[in-house]
Amino acid sequence: MASVETASALAASWQRCRDDYNLDPNGAFPPARLTDSEIRQRFERTLDRVEFGSGAMIHMRKVVRDTGYSVLFADRLGVVVKDFCDSETAHHLRDKGLAQGSVWNESVVGTNGIGTTLVERHGTFVIGSDHYHNRLKKFVCVSTPMVDPEGDILGVLTLAGNAGIQPGEAKLLHRLVRDSAGWTETALFRNRFRSHFLIGLAQAPDINGEVFQSLLAVDDGGFVAGASESALRLLSAARADVLRQPVSELLGVPLRALESGAGRLQRLDAQGGDAQYAYAFPNGRRSSVIVQPPAPGVRLRGPARQPAAGPGFERLAGGEPRMQRNVELARRVADADLPILLQGETGTGKEAFARAIHMHSARSERPFVAVNCAAIPESLLDSELFGYEPGTFTGGLKQGKTGKVLASSGGTLFLDEIGDMPLELQTRLLRVLSEREVTPLGAVEPVPVALSIVCATHRDLERMVAEGSFRQDLYYRIHGVRIALPPLRERSDLRELIQSLAAGHKCAAGPLSLSAEALEWLVSHPWPGNIRQLSNVLRLLALTCDDGIVGVHDLPEEIRAGRQPASPDEDGPADAADATGDSLRNASDMAQRLRILQALHECNWAVSKAARHLGISRATLHRRMKEYELARPNG
Numbered sequence: 254m255a256s257v258e259t260a261s262a263l264a265a266s267w268q269r270c271r272d273d274y275n276l277d278p279n280g281a282f283p284p285a286r287l288t289d290s291e292i293r294q295r296f297e298r299t300l301d302r303v304e305f306g307s308g309a310m311i312h313m314r315k316v317v318r319d320t321g322y323s324v325l326f327a328d329r330l331g332v333v334v335k336d337f338c339d340s341e342t343a344h345h346l347r348d349k350g351l352a353q354g355s356v357w358n359e360s361v362v363g364t365n366g367i368g369t370t371l372v373e374r375h376g377t378f379v380i381g382s383d384h385y386h387n388r389l390k391k392f393v394c395v396s397t398p399m400v401d402p403e404g405d406i407l408g409v410l411t412l413a414g415n416a417g418i419q420p421g422e423a424k425l426l427h428r429l430v431r432d433s434a435g436w437t438e439t440a441l442f443r444n445r446f447r448s449h450f451l452i453g454l455a456q457a458p459d460i461n462g463e464v465f466q467s468l469l470a471v472d473d474g475g476f477v478a479g480a481s482e483s484a485l486r487l488l489s490a491a492r493a494d495v496l497r498q499p500v501s502e503l504l505g506v507p508l509r510a511l512e513s514g515a516g517r518l519q520r521l522d523a524q525g526g527d528a529q530y531a532y533a534f535p536n537g538r539r540s541s542v543i544v545q546p547p548a549p550g551v552r553l554r555g556p557a558r559q560p561a562a563g564p565g566f567e568r569l570a571g572g573e574p575r576m577q578r579n580v581e582l583a584r585r586v587a588d589a590d591l592p593i594l595l596q597g598e599t600g601t602g603k604e605a606f607a608r609a610i611h612m613h614s615a616r617s618e619r620p621f622v623a624v625n626c627a628a629i630p631e632s633l634l635d636s637e638l639f640g641y642e643p644g645t646f647t648g649g650l651k652q653g654k655t656g657k658v659l660a661s662s663g664g665t666l667f668l669d670e671i672g673d674m675p676l677e678l679q680t681r682l683l684r685v686l687s688e689r690e691v692t693p694l695g696a697v698e699p700v701p702v703a704l705s706i707v708c709a710t711h712r713d714l715e716r717m718v719a720e721g722s723f724r725q726d727l728y729y730r731i732h733g734v735r736i737a738l739p740p741l742r743e744r745s746d747l748r749e750l751i752q753s754l755a756a757g758h759k760c761a762a763g764p765l766s767l768s769a770e771a772l773e774w775l776v777s778h779p780w781p782g783n784i785r786q787l788s789n790v791l792r793l794l795a796l797t798c799d800d801g802i803v804g805v806h807d808l809p810e811e812i813r814a815g816r817q818p819a820s821p822d823e824d825g826p827a828d829a830a831d832a833t834g835d836s837l838r839n840a841s842d843m844a845q846r847l848r849i850l851q852a853l854h855e856c857n858w859a860v861s862k863a864a865r866h867l868g869i870s871r872a873t874l875h876r877r878m879k880e881y882e883l884a885r886p887n888g
């Protein structure tokens with residue numbers, strides 16, 4: 254996260270509202286809401302990356318609980334995918350348009366904390382009349398972007414409340430939001446680079462502060478494999494200038510000295526930037542490093558090494574014959590010059606499969622670059638994919654940007670949700686695929702690219718082609734080999750898969766195990782969110798189950814609700830969960846909400862039918878819908 258540069262950001266945003274988006278300050282309000290199934294999908298995706306139950310998030314909620322602020326997390330499109338409203342005033346704000354699913358993209362609602370932060374890529378506070386839309390002048394929004402370990406924006410963390418605060422107070426609030434986002438980013442970074450040697454940087458000789466957030470991850474060869482945003486700020490360097498550089502050159506300290514001084518602050522020779530001290534974390538996994546001094550004239554740049562992320566082919570196939578055939582085919586084509594199209598419902602492991610293909614291929618030492626075409630705003634997708642030259646945009650990065658297509662050169666480009674790619678970009682992608690060269694925006698000369706692509710979608714591309722929403726020629730270009738991943742409920746090895754995934758989760762008493770009865774319940778669940786949903790349920794069980802053996806009573810209500818016998822007039826036993834009172838505050842309730850949403854969606858919002866589907870009474874379902882604020886879209 255960068256510092257708050259609010260005044261200039263606001264001026265630029267107002268200008269965009271007038272000149273670029275042509276927005277009416279008295280336009281429609283409240284902002285549009287996505288359909289519930291779209292919200293569900295976006296939320297599930299975010300849940301994969303951001304731990305909403307992390308200490309930092311809990312701390313922030315506690316601090317603001319009685320202040321009337323709500324805590325919101327919006328994804329990269331500016332869609333609120335999670336809100337925590339822990340007070341009456343906060344609930345009131347939800348009614349005013351801050352509900353989950355509302356879209357706060359700047360181009361839609363004008364200057365606001367979430368949308369403007371996304372455009373500016375740094376924290377903002379937008380107070381009262383700073384908002385462009387006249388209906389927003391009573392609100393205050395303090396926001397900060399959250400980035401993943403690769404530096405890509407995950408979303409925006411925001412405190413929203415009623416206006417009437419001083420800018421000084423807004424600064425305090427901003428500090429709180431920024432710190433919470435920062436600690437969450439740090440947790441993601443440490444997790445991502447858990448097998449690397451970690452070095453923290455600081456401006457002052459103090460090991461309690463920034464060394465924990467300003468992190469460099471160093472690989473076994475002594476090259477920088479990752480850098481946190483705050484480390485980049487201290488070094489005054491762009492990510493591309495730091496990655497794959499020898500850390501010893503970057504910091505001006507031999508790697509051996511850094512290692513042998515682990516656990517102590519070491520002063521750095523001034524290298525530019527504000528980093529004055531380095532702290533090598535002593536508890537990194539790497540025990541010893543052999544660094545050969547480079548031969549004179551040898552350029553010290555390491556290969557873009559990728560960690561073996563995610564399950565390999567064996568694990569993905571399990572005992573399911575269709576998956577075994579898929580793996581067999583994938584092994585054969587991994588190194589053929591054939592584009593691979595993965596099809597399957599959400600959460601069936603398409604990205605995991607694409608990573609396994611990459612790891613199996615001769616390109617495994619090169620980058621695996623994933624782009625989710627549905628999660629990036631249409632206006633940014635072009636620059637995200639193809640990059641741009643320095644000085645192309647007023648708001649762009651000074652040094653320009655390498656697009657994902659080029660960044661994947663020699664490795665694998667994974668285009669997730671290809672069915673959501675706008676037609677105009679489909680045309681550009683088609684050109685890149687046929688000509689094997691990219692022309693970044695603003696560039697004159699095309700740049701050759703060694704391209705291997707794997708695409709994925711849950712959509713029926715053939716139907717889209719027939720309807721004219723997907724280019725036929727592109728469909729044939731990306732469809733060298735098609736691999737269909739079966740939904741979880743159709744896997745013949747479901748029982749074994751559940752057991753082996755459960756054993757991989759540790760709770761206080763050791764690996765999680767399931768009672769025979771609990772296993773049966775899990776096996777007969779329909780799993781609309783597939784392996785992702787199953788993993789989330791197991792993750793939750795590991796947190797909530799003290800003795801390590803899961804009984805039926807430990808299962809989340811979404812699982813038990815799926816098996817309740819229908820009782821048309823009375824509330825079924827599912828109501829036992831009412832006794833817990835503070836629903837929606839734990840992950841099991843989130844999962845239940847998703848399950849109910851899914852059932853309603855599948856039954857086209859026919860409540861009786863959905864209730865039968867869920868095995869609960871109509872009255873219970875109505876009450877749950879009210880409790881979880883589920884209403885028919887546009888109804």
Ligand SMILES: Nc1ncnc2c1ncn2[C@@H]1O[C@H](COP(=O)(O)OP(=O)(O)OP(=O)(O)O)[C@@H](O)[C@H]1O
Nearest residue numbers: 563564568569598599600601602603604605784785
């Ligand atoms: N066989 C498996 N064993 C263990 N974990 C798995 C397996 N397959 C997938 N996963 C995990 O399940 C989660 C969802 O997988 P993934 O993101 O690959 O699904 P997806 O089909 O790409 O989803 P979406 O369509 O929503 O993008 C990930 O955390 C992934 O690591």
